[in-house]
Amino acid sequence: MARVEERIDAGFAGSTAADESALPRPRGDLARMPWVSLVIITVLVLVALMAPLIAPHSPTEQSLPDKLRPPAWEAGGSTKHLLGTDVLGRDVLSRLIYGARVSLIVAAVALLAGGGIGLMVGIVSGYLGGRVDSVLMRVVDATLTFPTILIALLLAVSLGQGLQTIAIAITVLIWARFARVVRGEVLAVKARDFVALARVHGCSHLRIMAVHIVPNVLNTFMVLLTLHIGFVIIVEASLSFLGAGIPPPTPSWGQMVADGRSHIASAWWLSVVPGAAIMLVVLAFNLFGDWLRDWLDPRLRQV
């Protein structure tokens, strides 16, 4: 049954610990980096970092008279607001730029916290095995059965909505996914001889975990990080839809899409612009993650 576990986790992370004789890689096409994804990701990070410099207006500056103005290229649009304005006359482009910062912060905090915990639990559980492993894995299963949105909702209503609440909620959910996949990897790495060799040389458990296990598990961890950035942004958007997202006045993509949903016909850009931004970013991170997984896939290292 364990063998299947690995395959399921592989499904999530996609990194297969297949047997060695699998197909060698054709040269050329896959070696190419996913340039498109990389460009999108770097643009996103730059925009988020330099938000105050490049945003034409402050994200919360209202001017009610020119509310719901369409993007510049449409009739009635003005170059003052390239991507139009929202119900309170705030500049959509500026909110998008500042929203990038919010989304990245939430993703960074949640992934580092959640990922970090997951990594540690995964390594300890995978390496020690035995009762520790089964107890930890039962806790992981319990967390996985807990509904994502519900935990975030409950935390939002009890701790109060905000960046930190969403980050905590996502951390509570993500660590289980990381732990499970990392454990699978650790089991695979532990089976390799060099770990036994290290034990023979009298290395302490801690040293083995740090020196031998972690580097080998790191690439899967990296892949998981990229794949889950999309997950975080989508959870934030769904929470905003349910009214437990990041509260005004902080601009966030999820909230913009949620608020814009009742203007689909009359002011399409309110939800289409942030929606497209979310889609683009999630797509970029996922494709980058997929490429990273194939590139780091152990199978590909030897011919």
Add this chain to the structure above:
Amino acid sequence: MAIAAPVVLDVRGLRAYLYTRWGVVRAVDGVSFALREGETLGLVGESGCGKTMTGLSLVRLLPEPAGRIVEGQILLEGEDLVTKSESEMRHVRGRRVSMILQDPQTSLNPVFTIGDQIVEALRLHHADGERALAVRAEEALRRVKVAAPEQRMRAYPHQMSGGMKQRVVGAIAVAGEPRVLIADEPTTALDVTIQLQYLALLKELQARTRLAMLFITHDFGIVARMCDRVAVMYAGRIVETGPTRTLFRSPRHPYTEALMASVPRMEGSVTRLPSIEGQPPPLHALPAGCRFAPRCAYVDDRCRREYPPIMPVGPAHEAACWRVEPSPSR
């Protein structure tokens, strides 16, 4: 061995390369040999010398999309397999050329019964009904000496021992009465006693169907018992071929010589077995000249510059080495 038996498979200047991220792997770099009906040719060499790839090239099953046959001919009873289309090759595989793989554990589909997998092979060659095919399958199992074939038909691969599974694979391989059987180290995964039984079984199958067999192995004991003739491969090329007895007694190529020296002898005292220093060259970065040069005791600068063509050195005995004086070929 009657020399007059017709050539079933004639491989001429076969080159099969693998295109990978680290450059072109010249797995099979100009291999030529002939295989006669009822004869067993041993293809011998260290692992990584390209012998498995040679076998796979014959049935056009090089790993996609990396592997490609770039040059040479594979004449099966006069027809060149290299130029055949995939659908044409489908009619060749199993009917005229078949193959037994190394690891029985993974050669059978774990989720289908043994019966299903044999019948599937038979259905391609006989237009009988299911009932008749099942009978044929049981007959095939009996022929490879599998006990109680009726129960075995319904069993799953993981319920059978390695030896039994390899017999089933054998049964499948000969189901279509092929003209050529390629056995890629079929017994390496088996323990010794089962090994001998399996080899005897192959011999018996060959005798009954007159099929030509290409036996790929690195085990000289098996070569001595099974093969009529031997071809020694090194770094993607055949360096020496000849009758088994001749090569064992008087190898002419330094590599074959070294290999023969490292085989433990029953008679005489055995001190330290001599081994060959160094490593075979990586197939994607092959040196110019003779590829064994770096490890050859008799190397001179000509060996390093120029690759020696294969030259006759005795009756049906050839070697590719500058040291070899040409002797009257047959």
Add this chain to the structure above:
Amino acid sequence: MQRFILRRLAQSVLLLFVLALIIFALARVSGNPADLLLREDATQEDRAHLLRALGLDRPVHEQLYLFLSGALRGDLGESIRYRKPATEVFFERLPNTLQLLPLAMVGALVVAIPLGVLAAVYRGTIVDRISGAVAVLGIATPSFWLGIVLIYVFSIKLGLLPSSRMGGPSHYVLPAITLGLFLVAGMMRLVRSSLLEVMGSEFVKLARLKGLSQTVVIWKHCLRNALIPVTTLFGVYFALLITGAIVTETVFAWPGVGRLTYEAVIFRDYPLLQAVILLKGIIVLGVNLGVDIVYAYLDPRVRYA
């Protein structure tokens, strides 16, 4: 096989007990239902009366004891808002959700498997990249936004499909797509990776050696093996869908348990919230167990393990 099922049941009971404690605490932390039921100008005395009527005036540990002892007897208390047994409210709505989930899953499979096979067979080429991108679209679009756009296009603009609510089969199309799409990426990736792994194994070579065509080898021999992990994922996806259903059921006014869970949170309806979480937990664990058994059926190696 029996020992395996018993062990799993024991674990599940322990899991549910932990789940019950967590949700009991988390619900109370989120506030008090009385505050949502009282009018703005209700006095403290009104609040006390309401708390008494709802049985919330008892000390917490007593409430916990009542809840747990009740749960053992299958009585999960009465919903504060609906004023009837929480289990009754849940099972009234459950069929609506269960009618939608299989469609969403089958829909996701129908899209994910071909994409996965294409990506595996033409691995590394443009086809692999494109099918990856198409699959990822499922994750990349927030499901509520997708739902609303689908309604706008298919029912308002084109008038082909009803905009929402339950009804004839045409009512199932849009919700199933919205619910199922975000599964496609995970499924497709799993089909791709497990197919790649299977394609590398020896028996595939043997199948080709028999003279079978590439398609037969892929679709019969490989896919059968590759689908095993996908079925085991049904359990995980079933749990994902039940939570994902909250958003879809809200957009399509689908009176399912997803929507019920959201209401229970917003109205702090403790008994209903506790009942919904526990019953959903039982269903998810049950489905996981069922899937593992189906898995054993699919993979003979496991059946006789």
Add this chain to the structure above:
Amino acid sequence: MRTWSLLALALSGLLVAGELSSADAAADKDTLVIALDTLGAQVMDPIMDTRAPHAHYHAPIWDSLVGFDLENGGIGQGAAERWELASDGKSWTFYLRKGQRFHNGDPVTANDVKFSLERVMSPESISSGAAALRRAVDRIEVVDDLTVRVYTKGVIPQFAASLSRAVFMEGSVMPKKYIETVGARGFRDKPVGSGPWKFVRSVPGDRIEYEAVTYPHWRGTPQFKRLTLLLVPEQSTRLAMVRTGEAAIASIGPEAVKEARAGGMKIVSVPGTMQAVYQFWGLYRPEAKASPLNDVRVREALSLAIDRQQIIDHVMVKEARWPMPFAAFKYSSDMTVPRWEDWARTALRYDPARAKQLLAEAGHGSGFKMTFWNTALPGTPFMVPIGEAVAGFWEKIGVKVEMKTVEWGAFDPMGRGEQKGLVGTASMYRTAGRPEPIPRYATTFVSKGVQHVFGDPQSCPALCVDADKAYEAIVAEKDDAKRTAATNRMIELVAKSWIAVPIVEGMGTWAVNPKSVGYFKPIPGRHEFGDVTERMPRPEAKPWP
């Protein structure tokens, strides 16, 4: 491939099941379909639902003892034709209409009214007005079949009004004999009332279906054969249903008005359904002593800084009106409406210059920091954008606003007890559209009230004492003229304090498909249409202007 056949089987089975489940009632012409954002607890029993705005699914089935003034909102004739206050002011006598019948044929008598009022006051009832009724009612006496007298504890001028759905829903008339025979559970499963619509069925979380009565009804004989209330939580979905004709009417917020008009739908706005206000909490407390908000000039400046017309035009898309004083509406009783309309025009004007000047006078010319809790009560989500606009205006005159947007369920408890988190802060709030303002003043300004923003019984500064005295003067006053003067005094007191300030008078907004239902007028102040459905004409009978 066994797995495939299994999956295909499941798929086809479900589709067939789907087909049989429920006929698609939306398309036919004889059914009036209304899409709502909530069906409350969806329990067919007047004593079981607590939020007044959720009464729209009880209203069709049950009549209320006191009814509506259909033209300008407020109270009017109901199941009781008339009622009078005894000379000593301690009892009210209600005279029922003749010939009223319950849906199961039983006649409506005074015994039913006594039974109904007592049932509302029973411990089992959780309807939010029950507590007020328990405090007010001493005993109930059946005089004859059509007359019932209620003795109150002390003089309660608004007692009769509180039995009208214009105020709360505790006046529902329930069938005594029927409930006593089938019991509470039976009553909830097959409810019976005396209203113009009979109960058909209730699908939890989805819909409630009614059928028109076949005899003429004093509230109006329904033009449609069937009425269906649908629960559609997502506003854009409700909008879509009205555009495709699956629903005739859908409740929407102001932000969707532009969208609705773009889709060719008519907009019906119910005037005076609520008032969006902001108020300051616990300024009298020692912790808030140093806060600049303690200076009335600063508070007035904050009101002058808000451009209410822009909020009405842009945030509320013209679906709102200039507000009256706190909790006062055009249909309010016991106050001189014209006087306060003029006051509202001048005092609540937009005058940023004066605002800055007042701030300078108070020594806060360079601005100051304050916390502003932005929240929206159930049913009026547009309070949050209004709060954001108000914060925006305050920022423009130099006030640094730290805005905290909180979900209502988390905010409401903070306003009770010692209000720890709210002292010295401002927050959005709401007053519901009720004919009498005074009970709402009691909640917020009287020291014993729940919010007690002027002061609590332990520390009650001058303003708090004046407010308590003004309130006592109103409550015990039988004479209308004196009570009106006292009410004006109370309103002036609160208005001048600038502690609780109205922003805009909100309206209930509905999108209507002119091809599904004819022109109708809503009842001012009543957001829901529970008491309007019986007067909605067919589209061909009364086309929209």
